[in-house]
Amino acid sequence: MRNVRNALGGIDTVLLLGGRSEIGLAIVERLVRDGARRVMLAARGGTAPAEDIERLERLGAEVHLADFDAARPETHVTLIEEAAAKLGDLDVVIPAFGVLGSQAVYDEDPVVAARDVAVNFGGHVSAGLAAARSLREQGHGTLIVLSSVAGVRVRRANFVYGSAKAGLDGFAQGLADSLHGSGARVVVVRPGFVIGRMTRGMTPAPMSVTVDAVADAVIDALRSRRRTVWVPARLGPVFALMRILPRAIWRRLPR
Amino acid sequence: MTLLTGWGRTAPTPATLARPRSAAEAAALLTRAGRRGVVARGLGRSYGDAAQNAGGLVLDCTGLDSTGLDCTGLDSTQGDRTGGGPSWRLDPTGLVTASAGVSLHDLMTDLMPKGWFVPVTPGTRYVTVGGAVAADVHGKNHHVDSSFGAHVRSLRLLTADGTIHELTPDDELFWATVGGMGLTGVILEATFRCVPVETSRMVVDVERTRDLDQTLETMAETDHRYRYTVAWIDLLAGGRRMGRSVLTRGDHAAPADLPARMRRDRLAFGPRPRLAAPPWAPGGLLNRATVRAFNAAWYGKAAPAAGKRLIQGIAPFFHPLDGVAGWNRMYGSRGFVQYQFAVPFGAEDTLRRVVARLSGAGVVSFLTVLKRFGRGTPAMLSFPMPGWTLALDIPAAQSGLAGMLTELDEWVAAAGGRIYLAKDSRMSAAMMSATYPRLDEWREIRRRADPDGLFVSDLARRLRLL
Ligand SMILES: Cc1cc2nc3c(=O)[nH]c(=O)nc-3n(C[C@H](O)[C@H](O)[C@H](O)COP(=O)(O)OP(=O)(O)OC[C@H]3O[C@@H](n4cnc5c(N)ncnc54)[C@H](O)[C@@H]3O)c2cc1C
Numbered sequence: 032m033r034n035v036r037n038a039l040g041g042i043d044t045v046l047l048l049g050g051r052s053e054i055g056l057a058i059v060e061r062l063v064r065d066g067a068r069r070v071m072l073a074a075r076g077g078t079a080p081a082e083d084i085e086r087l088e089r090l091g092a093e094v095h096l097a098d099f100d101a102a103r104p105e106t107h108v109t110l111i112e113e114a115a116a117k118l119g120d121l122d123v124v125i126p127a128f129g130v131l132g133s134q135a136v137y138d139e140d141p142v143v144a145a146r147d148v149a150v151n152f153g154g155h156v157s158a159g160l161a162a163a164r165s166l167r168e169q170g171h172g173t174l175i176v177l178s179s180v181a182g183v184r185v186r187r188a189n190f191v192y193g194s195a196k197a198g199l200d201g202f203a204q205g206l207a208d209s210l211h212g213s214g215a216r217v218v219v220v221r222p223g224f225v226i227g228r229m230t231r232g233m234t235p236a237p238m239s240v241t242v243d244a245v246a247d248a249v250i251d252a253l254r255s256r257r258r259t260v261w262v263p264a265r266l267g268p269v270f271a272l273m274r275i276l277p278r279a280i281w282r283r284l285p286r
Numbered sequence: 287m288t289l290l291t292g293w294g295r296t297a298p299t300p301a302t303l304a305r306p307r308s309a310a311e312a313a314a315l316l317t318r319a320g321r322r323g324v325v326a327r328g329l330g331r332s333y334g335d336a337a338q339n340a341g342g343l344v345l346d347c348t349g350l351d352s353t354g355l356d357c358t359g360l361d362s363t364q365g366d367r368t369g370g371g372p373s374w375r376l377d378p379t380g381l382v383t384a385s386a387g388v389s390l391h392d393l394m395t396d397l398m399p400k401g402w403f404v405p406v407t408p409g410t411r412y413v414t415v416g417g418a419v420a421a422d423v424h425g426k427n428h429h430v431d432s433s434f435g436a437h438v439r440s441l442r443l444l445t446a447d448g449t450i451h452e453l454t455p456d457d458e459l460f461w462a463t464v465g466g467m468g469l470t471g472v473i474l475e476a477t478f479r480c481v482p483v484e485t486s487r488m489v490v491d492v493e494r495t496r497d498l499d500q501t502l503e504t505m506a507e508t509d510h511r512y513r514y515t516v517a518w519i520d521l522l523a524g525g526r527r528m529g530r531s532v533l534t535r536g537d538h539a540a541p542a543d544l545p546a547r548m549r550r551d552r553l554a555f556g557p558r559p560r561l562a563a564p565p566w567a568p569g570g571l572l573n574r575a576t577v578r579a580f581n582a583a584w585y586g587k588a589a590p591a592a593g594k595r596l597i598q599g600i601a602p603f604f605h606p607l608d609g610v611a612g613w614n615r616m617y618g619s620r621g622f623v624q625y626q627f628a629v630p631f632g633a634e635d636t637l638r639r640v641v642a643r644l645s646g647a648g649v650v651s652f653l654t655v656l657k658r659f660g661r662g663t664p665a666m667l668s669f670p671m672p673g674w675t676l677a678l679d680i681p682a683a684q685s686g687l688a689g690m691l692t693e694l695d696e697w698v699a700a701a702g703g704r705i706y707l708a709k710d711s712r713m714s715a716a717m718m719s720a721t722y723p724r725l726d727e728w729r730e731i732r733r734r735a736d737p738d739g740l741f742v743s744d745l746a747r748r749l750r751l752l
């Protein structure tokens with residue numbers, strides 16, 4: 032079942048949570064190029080860079096801004112309702128917020144670690160459930176969850192971030208199953224190392240990809256019936272192996 | 287929740303489906319609609335999402351008997367169908383009052399032996415009276431008889447507040463309901479004038495044309511001689527033969543037109559689907575090769591063969607596709623799109639460009655139909671306008687389809703044309719508001735009849751009609 036409003040896969044409305052996310056904006060831009068006409072960028076402080084807004088407007092979209100803080104779950108239901116009121120039925124919701132702190136800092140300051148986990152996992156739980164409620168009620172729509180290979184098998188080099196992603200990935204799969212039959216669906220995206228703002232200054236891992244590649248893969252998944260997307264695709268089989276690698280070897284991996 | 291689609295089987299959405307038997311039941315159901323609202327559904331023959339309401343309530347009106355029509359005191363030259371299920375009543379002048387759930391198939395079956403025919407029939411008999419009014423459907427006689435709404439004398443409409451309105455063509459709500467795609471309320475009943483016929487057969491002229499110019503010319507010059515006309519275009523023919531067509535044009539036959547053996551039972555009418563498409567819908571059955579073969583065979587043989595004053599039954603003349611039950615499944619699980627637009631007279635160049643584009647793109651279309659429209663109705667959202675209309679089926683899986691149709695939309699809009707809502711499943715809200723100039727007027731009337739927006743459909747949301 033394709034849960035889009037148009038017979039040919041066309042999408043009209045998009046809500047981006049973490050409205051300045053590089054990956055998120057790349058997905059939104061593609062959707063607008065393909066005909067999406069109402070977009071909401073929800074970010075802390077309710078702002079987005081003028082150039083991003085203008086680019087989307089030039090492509091024909093009406094762009095709305097809203098204030099959204101992933102760390103304040105009590106505001107999430109209201110935000111989703113505001114989005115539906117402004118955009119109409121939500122065709123695609125993309126929670127793209129996230130923070131990638133360094134494990135060294137987390138080791139030093141557990142409070143920072145807990146705060147980031149509250150964004151990377153807790154924020155996705157409240158925003159995801161709030162969005163799912165709307166999608167279920169409207170009987171269609173897609174939630175795109177940006178998980179990561181970091182959560183498929185957690186590594187010692189970034190196990191706080193990784194474990195939050197592991198939690199998010201499990202949450203997204205459970206939510207997908209709970210939405211089964213409602214007309215709404217969840218697409219779980221598992222990128223590897225993405226060369227972009229979030230990873231600036233880090234040495235790219237093997238099989239790293241660009242932001243554009245992630246966005247393209249998401250668009251393909253929206254058109255198909257796929258529920259899980261690995262970017263690049265060969266990370267799927269690679270991680271099937273990684274998962275069964277003996278712990279003693281896994282632990283010694285450099286990163 | 288039930289997953290619903292239109293005839294094209296694209297974009298399914300879940301809804302709570304209820305089947306009211308009476309106006310009272312329908313009114314009671316309206317009070318139970320939640321935030322996602324409600325829309326009526328007939329036999330689901332619109333191609334797209336007009337009779338769907340994701341997450342909301344859909345009223346299947348095929349069992350709807352609005353009134354328990356009083357049929358006492360009718361003699362046998364008149365008639366009725368009452369007692370369980372949708373009913374209708376015929377008066378001696380050919381005025382039929384039918385509950386909205388009655389199908390045109392049932393009406394034809396009942397009325398034909400009494401010498402009456404529906405004023406307008408679409409390319410399928412399996413539509414309800416409610417659906418025919420809500421889409422203001424047109425038939426092969428549009429160039430002389432306009433669309434269904436032009437023949438309706440009155441409507442009974444159940445509105446959002448639970449009251450029933452008797453509407454006539456003097457009411458603006460009447461013309462917002464005709465062509466209003468179910469968004470003004472639930473049509474309970476319609477009274478319309480039927481056409482007297484002497485036989486159940488058609489007398490038909492079939493001819494072929496070389497190319498599009500000749501097709502347009504022949505239709506413009508001689509369509510007026512026939513009550514019913516249509517051209518089937520061979521989209522697979524390119525080059526000099528682009529737009530070559532088979533014209534089938536005819537009238538109701540008089541007894542004298544019939545061979546003696548038919549004259550005995552001159553009002554016989556009993557069509558049944560001859561074949562059934564397999565339920566497991568093999569995706570590739572209607573592929574380029576089979577459609578090419580079909581088109582070549584049809585054009586080559588001009589089935590029915592070219593000729594003058596051929597005698598044909600109602601079903602093969604008006605409803606050739608009803609001969610295969612469930613033929614829409616043959617397009618496979620991705621479904622198909624029907625693209626139907628109209629452009630005014632004078633925009634023949636646009637028509638040519640579109641045909642060239644479609645035939646150049648190698649579009650696989652089972653039947654491509656061209657028709658000349660006559661005058662429209664005062665209905666604000668009615669589709670037909672004096673000019674040309676082209677309709678074709680395209681598998682949704684055809685690559686590059688979305689972009690190509692958006693491009694065609696732009697040409698159609700620039701030519702002052704529009705897309706038919708009963709067939710649409712993919713145009714944009716911007717295209718809609720650019721091409722239906724009376725949309726705001728309709729919205730205003732609709733808002734007065736339904737201030738809280740109770741009536742809503744996937745189509746209404748997609749095209750931002752409300
Ligand atoms: C093979 C084929 C050929 C066709 N050829 C033609 C043609 O030549 N000309 C043409 O004009 N159309 C044609 N159509 C389209 C068809 O005539 C219309 O879509 C018609 O509206 C279908 O009627 P339905 O009862 O199936 O209604 P549905 O498809 O169930 O509903 C169509 C619309 O009518 C509304 N509606 C239905 N019942 C009611 C009611 N009781 N009260 C209020 N609203 C109601 C629905 O809300 C919806 O908006 C064709 C369709 C097919 C499948």
Ligand SMILES: NC(=O)c1ccc[n+]([C@@H]2O[C@H](COP(=O)([O-])OP(=O)(O)OC[C@H]3O[C@@H](n4cnc5c(N)ncnc54)[C@H](OP(=O)(O)O)[C@@H]3O)[C@@H](O)[C@H]2O)c1
Pocket residue numbers: 048049050051052053054055074075099100101102126127128129130150177178179180221222223224225226227228229230
């Ligand atoms: N880049 C990668 O290698 C990679 C790999 C796999 C998965 N992912 C995931 O993909 C998603 C998008 O990443 P990206 O590459 O687009 O990174 P990005 O450009 O850094 O975007 C992340 C966004 O999250 C926002 N954010 C952080 N904390 C927030 C909070 N409390 N409330 C609201 N917004 C908050 C940031 O907002 P500010 O603008 O205010 O900082 C930023 O715009 C993330 O979930 C990330 O984990 C990324």
